[in-house]
Amino acid sequence: MLEYIILGFLMYGGKSGYELKQRMTYSTSYFFDASFGSIYPALKRLEQKGLIVYRESVEGSKYKKVYQIQESGKVVFLNWLEKPIIFEKARQDHLVQIFFYEFLSKEKAIENLKMFVEEVGSVANQLNEQKEEATAKHSIYQFYYRYSTMLYGIDYYRFVTSWCNELIHKLETDPQTAQSECFRNI
Amino acid sequence: MLEYIILGFLMYGGKSGYELKQRMTYSTSYFFDASFGSIYPALKRLEQKGLIVYRESVEGSKYKKVYQIQESGKVVFLNWLEKPIIFEKARQDHLVQIFFYEFLSKEKAIENLKMFVEEVGSVANQLNEQKEEATAKHSIYQFYYRYSTMLYGIDYYRFVTSWCNELIHKLETDPQTAQSECFRNI
DNA sequence: TAGGTCATGTAAAGAGTTACATGATTTT
Protein backbone atom coordinates (compact mmCIF):
# COMPACT_ATOMS: atom_id res chain seq x y z
CA MET A 1 0.00 0.00 0.00
CA LEU A 2 2.73 2.47 1.03
CA GLU A 3 4.58 1.97 -2.24
CA TYR A 4 1.46 2.93 -4.21
CA ILE A 5 0.91 6.06 -2.15
CA ILE A 6 4.50 7.11 -2.74
CA LEU A 7 4.01 6.56 -6.48
CA GLY A 8 0.80 8.58 -6.22
CA PHE A 9 2.53 11.54 -4.63
CA LEU A 10 5.34 11.33 -7.17
CA MET A 11 2.74 11.61 -9.96
CA TYR A 12 2.60 15.32 -9.08
CA GLY A 13 6.38 15.69 -9.48
CA GLY A 14 9.72 14.79 -7.93
CA LYS A 15 10.01 14.65 -4.15
CA SER A 16 12.45 13.59 -1.46
CA GLY A 17 11.66 11.09 1.28
CA TYR A 18 11.43 13.94 3.74
CA GLU A 19 8.97 15.84 1.57
CA LEU A 20 6.85 12.74 1.09
CA LYS A 21 6.54 12.41 4.85
CA GLN A 22 5.47 16.04 5.11
CA ARG A 23 2.85 15.63 2.42
CA MET A 24 1.42 12.58 4.13
CA THR A 25 1.32 14.26 7.52
CA TYR A 26 -0.43 17.23 6.00
CA SER A 27 -2.84 15.69 3.56
CA THR A 28 -3.45 12.00 4.28
CA SER A 29 -2.55 11.41 7.93
CA TYR A 30 -6.22 11.22 8.99
CA PHE A 31 -6.59 8.05 6.95
CA PHE A 32 -3.03 7.01 6.17
CA ASP A 33 0.37 7.80 7.64
CA ALA A 34 3.87 6.32 7.56
CA SER A 35 7.10 6.90 9.43
CA PHE A 36 10.55 7.61 8.01
CA GLY A 37 11.48 4.10 9.00
CA SER A 38 9.09 2.75 6.39
CA ILE A 39 9.31 5.50 3.77
CA TYR A 40 13.07 5.30 3.13
CA PRO A 41 13.18 1.52 2.68
CA ALA A 42 10.08 1.75 0.45
CA LEU A 43 11.86 4.26 -1.79
CA LYS A 44 14.83 1.94 -2.01
CA ARG A 45 12.59 -0.95 -3.06
CA LEU A 46 10.80 1.14 -5.68
CA GLU A 47 14.13 2.26 -7.07
CA GLN A 48 15.45 -1.30 -7.23
CA LYS A 49 12.33 -2.28 -9.17
CA GLY A 50 13.07 0.54 -11.59
CA LEU A 51 9.75 2.32 -10.96
CA ILE A 52 11.43 5.49 -9.74
CA VAL A 53 14.88 7.08 -10.10
CA TYR A 54 16.62 9.72 -8.03
CA ARG A 55 18.97 12.56 -8.70
CA GLU A 56 21.05 14.07 -5.94
CA SER A 57 20.21 17.70 -5.48
CA VAL A 58 22.62 19.98 -3.69
CA GLU A 59 21.28 23.47 -3.13
CA GLY A 60 23.87 25.50 -1.30
CA SER A 61 25.00 22.91 1.19
CA LYS A 62 21.65 21.15 1.48
CA TYR A 63 21.74 17.59 0.29
CA LYS A 64 18.61 15.86 -1.00
CA LYS A 65 17.63 12.79 -2.95
CA VAL A 66 14.82 13.82 -5.26
CA TYR A 67 12.87 10.86 -6.56
CA GLN A 68 11.14 10.94 -9.92
CA ILE A 69 8.51 8.50 -11.15
CA GLN A 70 9.31 6.52 -14.33
CA GLU A 71 6.95 5.42 -17.08
CA SER A 72 6.96 1.90 -15.62
CA GLY A 73 6.04 3.42 -12.26
CA LYS A 74 3.10 5.29 -13.77
CA VAL A 75 1.86 2.08 -15.36
CA VAL A 76 2.07 0.19 -12.06
CA PHE A 77 0.36 3.04 -10.21
CA LEU A 78 -2.52 3.45 -12.69
CA ASN A 79 -2.96 -0.31 -12.78
CA TRP A 80 -3.40 -0.36 -9.02
CA LEU A 81 -5.63 2.70 -9.06
CA GLU A 82 -8.24 1.20 -11.35
CA LYS A 83 -8.60 -1.97 -9.29
CA PRO A 84 -11.83 -2.35 -7.32
CA ILE A 85 -11.85 -0.56 -3.98
CA ILE A 86 -11.76 -3.15 -1.21
CA PHE A 87 -13.67 -2.40 1.95
CA GLU A 88 -11.44 -3.51 4.80
CA LYS A 89 -13.05 -3.56 8.21
CA ALA A 90 -10.85 -0.96 9.85
CA ARG A 91 -9.82 -1.30 13.46
CA GLN A 92 -11.53 1.30 15.60
CA ASP A 93 -9.38 1.00 18.67
CA HIS A 94 -11.48 3.33 20.78
CA LEU A 95 -14.49 1.02 20.52
CA VAL A 96 -12.59 -1.86 22.08
CA GLN A 97 -12.58 -0.33 25.54
CA ILE A 98 -16.12 1.02 25.29
CA PHE A 99 -17.35 -2.43 24.25
CA PHE A 100 -16.43 -3.65 27.75
CA TYR A 101 -17.56 -0.54 29.64
CA GLU A 102 -20.21 -2.45 31.54
CA PHE A 103 -17.31 -3.48 33.81
CA LEU A 104 -16.60 0.15 34.61
CA SER A 105 -18.58 2.38 36.94
CA LYS A 106 -21.02 4.67 35.17
CA GLU A 107 -19.27 7.77 36.52
CA LYS A 108 -15.85 6.69 35.25
CA ALA A 109 -17.39 5.69 31.93
CA ILE A 110 -18.93 9.13 31.47
CA GLU A 111 -15.71 10.82 32.53
CA ASN A 112 -13.63 8.87 30.01
CA LEU A 113 -16.16 9.35 27.23
CA LYS A 114 -16.16 13.12 27.81
CA MET A 115 -12.36 13.23 27.71
CA PHE A 116 -12.46 11.24 24.51
CA VAL A 117 -14.91 13.65 22.89
CA GLU A 118 -12.51 16.49 23.75
CA GLU A 119 -9.64 14.64 22.15
CA VAL A 120 -11.55 13.89 18.96
CA GLY A 121 -12.60 17.54 18.86
CA SER A 122 -9.04 18.81 18.91
CA VAL A 123 -7.97 16.45 16.15
CA ALA A 124 -11.05 17.53 14.18
CA ASN A 125 -10.11 21.19 14.58
CA GLN A 126 -6.75 20.60 12.96
CA LEU A 127 -8.42 19.11 9.93
CA ASN A 128 -11.00 21.89 9.84
CA GLU A 129 -8.24 24.47 9.69
CA GLN A 130 -6.61 22.58 6.85
CA LYS A 131 -9.90 22.55 5.01
CA GLU A 132 -10.31 26.33 5.40
CA GLU A 133 -6.82 26.78 4.10
CA ALA A 134 -7.35 24.42 1.18
CA THR A 135 -10.62 26.08 0.22
CA ALA A 136 -8.95 29.48 0.21
CA LYS A 137 -5.93 28.38 -1.78
CA HIS A 138 -7.27 26.04 -4.42
CA SER A 139 -10.27 25.62 -6.59
CA ILE A 140 -12.04 22.68 -5.08
CA TYR A 141 -12.87 21.51 -8.57
CA GLN A 142 -9.23 21.12 -9.40
CA PHE A 143 -8.70 18.71 -6.53
CA TYR A 144 -12.16 17.29 -6.28
CA TYR A 145 -11.34 13.87 -4.84
CA ARG A 146 -8.78 15.12 -2.36
CA TYR A 147 -11.27 17.69 -1.19
CA SER A 148 -13.92 14.99 -0.82
CA THR A 149 -11.66 12.78 1.29
CA MET A 150 -11.04 15.79 3.50
CA LEU A 151 -14.78 16.22 3.97
CA TYR A 152 -14.94 12.50 4.77
CA GLY A 153 -12.43 13.04 7.53
CA ILE A 154 -14.28 15.99 8.99
CA ASP A 155 -17.62 14.23 8.87
CA TYR A 156 -16.14 11.07 10.33
CA TYR A 157 -14.89 12.99 13.35
CA ARG A 158 -18.28 14.62 13.64
CA PHE A 159 -19.89 11.18 13.53
CA VAL A 160 -17.66 9.79 16.28
CA THR A 161 -18.27 12.85 18.43
CA SER A 162 -22.03 12.77 18.11
CA TRP A 163 -22.17 9.02 18.71
CA CYS A 164 -20.23 9.54 21.94
CA ASN A 165 -22.34 12.47 23.03
CA GLU A 166 -25.49 10.46 22.45
CA LEU A 167 -24.11 7.63 24.56
CA ILE A 168 -23.15 10.06 27.33
CA HIS A 169 -26.58 11.61 27.21
CA LYS A 170 -28.29 8.24 27.51
CA LEU A 171 -26.07 7.26 30.42
CA GLU A 172 -26.80 10.51 32.21
CA THR A 173 -30.56 10.46 31.72
CA ASP A 174 -31.36 6.74 31.90
CA PRO A 175 -31.93 5.39 35.38
CA GLN A 176 -30.77 1.94 34.38
CA THR A 177 -27.17 1.42 35.21
CA ALA A 178 -25.88 -0.55 32.26
CA GLN A 179 -23.43 -2.14 34.63
CA SER A 180 -22.52 -5.77 34.75
CA GLU A 181 -23.60 -8.02 37.61
CA CYS A 182 -20.21 -9.55 37.22
CA PHE A 183 -18.59 -6.25 38.09
CA ARG A 184 -20.69 -5.66 41.17
CA ASN A 185 -19.66 -9.03 42.51
CA ILE A 186 -15.96 -8.32 42.40
CA MET B 1 -4.59 -4.85 22.78
CA LEU B 2 -5.46 -8.44 21.85
CA GLU B 3 -4.55 -9.68 25.32
CA TYR B 4 -6.95 -7.20 26.91
CA ILE B 5 -9.77 -8.21 24.60
CA ILE B 6 -9.21 -11.84 25.48
CA LEU B 7 -9.31 -10.95 29.17
CA GLY B 8 -12.49 -8.99 28.51
CA PHE B 9 -14.21 -11.96 26.90
CA LEU B 10 -13.05 -14.21 29.71
CA MET B 11 -14.72 -11.83 32.21
CA TYR B 12 -18.00 -13.41 31.08
CA GLY B 13 -16.73 -16.94 31.83
CA GLY B 14 -14.30 -19.62 30.67
CA LYS B 15 -13.69 -20.07 26.97
CA SER B 16 -11.39 -21.93 24.59
CA GLY B 17 -9.26 -20.28 21.93
CA TYR B 18 -11.66 -21.48 19.30
CA GLU B 19 -14.65 -20.01 21.10
CA LEU B 20 -12.85 -16.69 21.55
CA LYS B 21 -12.33 -16.49 17.82
CA GLN B 22 -16.02 -17.18 17.22
CA ARG B 23 -17.06 -14.47 19.66
CA MET B 24 -14.80 -11.96 18.00
CA THR B 25 -16.01 -12.82 14.54
CA TYR B 26 -19.57 -12.46 15.67
CA SER B 27 -19.48 -9.46 17.96
CA THR B 28 -16.39 -7.34 17.41
CA SER B 29 -15.11 -8.10 13.91
CA TYR B 30 -16.43 -4.82 12.51
CA PHE B 31 -13.95 -2.94 14.69
CA PHE B 32 -11.54 -5.61 15.89
CA ASP B 33 -10.62 -9.09 14.73
CA ALA B 34 -7.79 -11.56 15.22
CA SER B 35 -6.70 -14.82 13.64
CA PHE B 36 -5.97 -18.14 15.36
CA GLY B 37 -2.33 -17.47 14.67
CA SER B 38 -2.42 -14.57 17.11
CA ILE B 39 -5.04 -15.83 19.57
CA TYR B 40 -3.28 -19.06 20.59
CA PRO B 41 0.11 -17.47 21.28
CA ALA B 42 -1.67 -14.66 23.19
CA LEU B 43 -3.37 -17.22 25.43
CA LYS B 44 -0.01 -18.85 26.08
CA ARG B 45 1.51 -15.49 27.09
CA LEU B 46 -1.42 -14.66 29.38
CA GLU B 47 -1.09 -18.06 31.02
CA GLN B 48 2.65 -17.64 31.53
CA LYS B 49 1.98 -14.30 33.21
CA GLY B 50 -0.47 -16.06 35.50
CA LEU B 51 -3.44 -13.92 34.45
CA ILE B 52 -5.41 -16.91 33.21
CA VAL B 53 -5.39 -20.66 33.81
CA TYR B 54 -6.76 -23.51 31.74
CA ARG B 55 -8.33 -26.83 32.48
CA GLU B 56 -8.49 -29.52 29.86
CA SER B 57 -12.05 -30.43 29.08
CA VAL B 58 -12.81 -33.72 27.41
CA GLU B 59 -16.48 -34.18 26.50
CA GLY B 60 -16.88 -37.49 24.78
CA SER B 61 -13.83 -37.45 22.62
CA LYS B 62 -13.80 -33.68 22.10
CA TYR B 63 -10.71 -32.10 23.52
CA LYS B 64 -10.69 -28.45 24.62
CA LYS B 65 -8.56 -26.10 26.63
CA VAL B 66 -10.95 -23.93 28.60
CA TYR B 67 -9.28 -20.77 29.86
CA GLN B 68 -10.44 -19.05 33.03
CA ILE B 69 -9.53 -15.54 34.15
CA GLN B 70 -7.72 -15.20 37.50
CA GLU B 71 -8.04 -12.42 40.08
CA SER B 72 -4.75 -10.98 38.84
CA GLY B 73 -6.16 -11.03 35.33
CA LYS B 74 -9.26 -9.13 36.41
CA VAL B 75 -7.09 -6.49 38.07
CA VAL B 76 -5.00 -6.05 34.93
CA PHE B 77 -8.11 -5.90 32.76
CA LEU B 78 -9.97 -3.37 34.91
CA ASN B 79 -6.81 -1.29 35.18
CA TRP B 80 -6.60 -1.11 31.42
CA LEU B 81 -10.30 -0.45 31.04
CA GLU B 82 -10.32 2.69 33.13
CA LYS B 83 -7.44 4.28 31.24
CA PRO B 84 -8.30 7.21 29.00
CA ILE B 85 -9.58 6.23 25.57
CA ILE B 86 -6.96 7.13 22.98
CA PHE B 87 -8.16 8.29 19.62
CA GLU B 88 -5.92 6.65 17.06
CA LYS B 89 -6.24 7.89 13.53
CA ALA B 90 -7.45 4.69 11.95
CA ARG B 91 -6.37 3.70 8.47
CA GLN B 92 -9.23 3.96 6.05
CA ASP B 93 -7.74 1.96 3.20
CA HIS B 94 -10.54 2.68 0.78
CA LEU B 95 -9.79 6.43 0.88
CA VAL B 96 -6.24 5.91 -0.30
CA GLN B 97 -7.28 5.01 -3.83
CA ILE B 98 -10.05 7.60 -4.01
CA PHE B 99 -7.61 10.30 -2.90
CA PHE B 100 -5.77 9.79 -6.20
CA TYR B 101 -8.84 9.30 -8.39
CA GLU B 102 -8.11 12.42 -10.42
CA PHE B 103 -5.72 10.14 -12.31
CA LEU B 104 -8.58 7.85 -13.27
CA SER B 105 -11.22 8.48 -15.91
CA LYS B 106 -14.50 9.77 -14.52
CA GLU B 107 -16.36 6.76 -15.89
CA LYS B 108 -14.04 4.26 -14.23
CA ALA B 109 -14.15 6.27 -11.01
CA ILE B 110 -17.95 6.16 -10.92
CA GLU B 111 -17.95 2.45 -11.77
CA ASN B 112 -15.54 1.62 -8.93
CA LEU B 113 -17.35 3.84 -6.44
CA LYS B 114 -20.65 2.15 -7.27
CA MET B 115 -19.12 -1.30 -6.80
CA PHE B 116 -17.69 -0.14 -3.51
CA VAL B 117 -21.08 1.09 -2.29
CA GLU B 118 -22.48 -2.36 -3.08
CA GLU B 119 -19.74 -4.04 -1.09
CA VAL B 120 -20.21 -1.80 1.93
CA GLY B 121 -23.93 -2.45 1.72
CA SER B 122 -23.53 -6.21 1.92
CA VAL B 123 -21.22 -5.95 4.93
CA ALA B 124 -23.71 -3.57 6.53
CA ASN B 125 -26.53 -6.05 5.98
CA GLN B 126 -24.71 -8.70 7.95
CA LEU B 127 -24.39 -6.36 10.90
CA ASN B 128 -28.00 -5.27 10.57
CA GLU B 129 -29.13 -8.88 10.82
CA GLN B 130 -27.00 -9.34 13.93
CA LYS B 131 -28.57 -6.26 15.42
CA GLU B 132 -32.08 -7.58 14.79
CA GLU B 133 -31.10 -10.85 16.39
CA ALA B 134 -29.52 -9.15 19.38
CA THR B 135 -32.52 -6.90 19.92
CA ALA B 136 -34.85 -9.90 19.90
CA LYS B 137 -32.72 -12.01 22.24
CA HIS B 138 -31.45 -9.62 24.87
CA SER B 139 -32.61 -6.63 26.76
CA ILE B 140 -30.60 -3.82 25.25
CA TYR B 141 -30.24 -2.35 28.71
CA GLN B 142 -28.35 -5.39 29.89
CA PHE B 143 -25.71 -4.98 27.24
CA TYR B 144 -25.93 -1.26 26.74
CA TYR B 145 -22.39 -0.57 25.61
CA ARG B 146 -22.15 -3.55 23.32
CA TYR B 147 -25.43 -2.53 21.75
CA SER B 148 -24.11 1.00 21.29
CA THR B 149 -20.95 -0.16 19.56
CA MET B 150 -23.14 -2.17 17.21
CA LEU B 151 -25.11 0.96 16.37
CA TYR B 152 -21.79 2.70 15.79
CA GLY B 153 -20.91 0.03 13.26
CA ILE B 154 -24.21 0.31 11.45
CA ASP B 155 -24.10 4.10 11.35
CA TYR B 156 -20.51 4.06 10.23
CA TYR B 157 -21.39 1.90 7.24
CA ARG B 158 -24.29 4.23 6.52
CA PHE B 159 -21.93 7.19 6.69
CA VAL B 160 -19.44 5.65 4.24
CA THR B 161 -22.25 4.71 1.87
CA SER B 162 -23.83 8.13 1.83
CA TRP B 163 -20.50 9.87 1.44
CA CYS B 164 -19.80 7.70 -1.60
CA ASN B 165 -23.23 8.25 -3.07
CA GLU B 166 -22.86 11.98 -2.69
CA LEU B 167 -19.53 11.86 -4.48
CA ILE B 168 -21.00 9.76 -7.27
CA HIS B 169 -23.90 12.17 -7.59
CA LYS B 170 -21.60 15.18 -7.86
CA LEU B 171 -19.49 13.42 -10.47
CA GLU B 172 -22.55 12.53 -12.51
CA THR B 173 -24.18 15.94 -12.40
CA ASP B 174 -21.18 18.29 -12.43
CA PRO B 175 -19.87 19.16 -15.88
CA GLN B 176 -16.37 19.72 -14.51
CA THR B 177 -14.28 16.68 -14.94
CA ALA B 178 -12.24 16.58 -11.77
CA GLN B 179 -9.52 14.95 -13.79
CA SER B 180 -5.87 15.75 -13.60
CA GLU B 181 -4.05 17.54 -16.41
CA CYS B 182 -1.25 15.21 -15.66
CA PHE B 183 -3.44 12.26 -16.55
CA ARG B 184 -4.60 13.72 -19.85
CA ASN B 185 -1.01 14.20 -20.90
CA ILE B 186 -0.04 10.59 -20.49
C1' DT C 1 -16.20 -41.05 1.35
C1' DA C 2 -15.61 -36.38 0.73
C1' DG C 3 -16.15 -31.99 2.60
C1' DG C 4 -17.28 -29.15 6.45
C1' DT C 5 -16.74 -27.92 11.21
C1' DC C 6 -14.35 -28.43 15.67
C1' DA C 7 -9.92 -27.87 17.85
C1' DT C 8 -4.93 -26.65 18.68
C1' DG C 9 -0.78 -25.17 17.37
C1' DT C 10 3.82 -23.52 14.80
C1' DA C 11 6.88 -21.25 11.34
C1' DA C 12 7.61 -17.92 8.05
C1' DA C 13 6.68 -13.81 6.14
C1' DG C 14 4.83 -9.06 6.04
C1' DA C 15 4.17 -4.47 7.37
C1' DG C 16 5.00 -1.38 10.26
C1' DT C 17 6.93 1.58 14.45
C1' DT C 18 10.45 3.19 17.70
C1' DA C 19 14.82 4.28 18.78
C1' DC C 20 19.11 5.25 17.46
C1' DA C 21 23.03 7.35 14.65
C1' DT C 22 24.70 11.10 11.96
C1' DG C 23 25.30 15.75 10.51
C1' DA C 24 24.10 20.33 8.53
C1' DT C 25 21.43 24.38 8.89
C1' DT C 26 18.21 27.62 11.00
C1' DT C 27 15.87 29.82 14.55
C1' DT C 28 15.46 31.47 19.36
Place this chain on the structure above:
DNA sequence: AAAATCATGTAACTCTTTACATGACCTA
Protein backbone atom coordinates in the same frame (compact mmCIF):
# COMPACT_ATOMS: atom_id res chain seq x y z
C1' DA D 1 24.73 28.47 22.79
C1' DA D 2 20.87 25.66 22.68
C1' DA D 3 16.94 23.94 20.44
C1' DA D 4 14.36 23.04 16.47
C1' DT D 5 14.16 21.72 11.75
C1' DC D 6 16.04 19.62 7.59
C1' DA D 7 17.72 15.30 5.81
C1' DT D 8 18.93 10.30 5.38
C1' DG D 9 19.29 5.96 6.99
C1' DT D 10 19.58 1.30 9.89
C1' DA D 11 18.52 -2.22 13.51
C1' DA D 12 15.66 -4.12 16.68
C1' DC D 13 11.31 -4.96 17.92
C1' DT D 14 6.17 -5.58 17.71
C1' DC D 15 2.19 -7.17 16.09
C1' DT D 16 -0.04 -9.48 12.86
C1' DT D 17 -1.55 -12.67 8.99
C1' DT D 18 -0.98 -16.71 6.00
C1' DA D 19 0.10 -21.16 5.34
C1' DC D 20 0.90 -25.33 7.00
C1' DA D 21 0.47 -29.59 10.13
C1' DT D 22 -2.41 -32.57 12.78
C1' DG D 23 -6.41 -35.09 14.05
C1' DA D 24 -11.29 -36.09 15.42
C1' DC D 25 -16.00 -35.81 14.49
C1' DC D 26 -20.22 -34.95 11.71
C1' DT D 27 -23.13 -34.73 7.74
C1' DA D 28 -24.62 -35.24 2.82
